[in-house]
Amino acid sequence: MIERIIKIKNVGKYEDCDSSPEFEDVNLIFAENANGKTTLSEIFHSLGNNRPEDEVAQRRKDLLAYCELDTLAMVKIYQHLQNEVLI
Numbered sequence: 001m002i003e004r005i006i007k008i009k010n011v012g013k014y015e016d017c018d019s020s021p022e023f024e025d026v027n028l029i030f031a032e033n034a035n036g037k038t039t040l041s042e043i044f045h046s047l048g049n050n051r052p053e054d055e056v057a058q059r060r061k062d063l064l065a066y067c068e069l070d071t072l073a074m075v076k077i078y079q080h081l082q083n084e085v086l087i
Helices: 037-048 052-086
Strands: 007-011 014-018
Touching: 007 037, 037 052
Parallel strands: none
Antiparallel strands: 007 014
């Protein structure tokens, strides 16, 4: 069982996070959207698999692939809008 987090560095929203309270058998983690709850869940998952480096590497690879697609989509939208203005 995970008893406490000592440090999270450069993972998702967590640039340099030191220490957490001690965890109990059941814990409730809540916050507003975009504050790192999913990232924290993924960290717990990767620790449970004893492969945190693999998980982080895969997340970075997935994010890069998403960004490439998102950038391509923005270029296509720009080109489409540019053509509409010229006509």
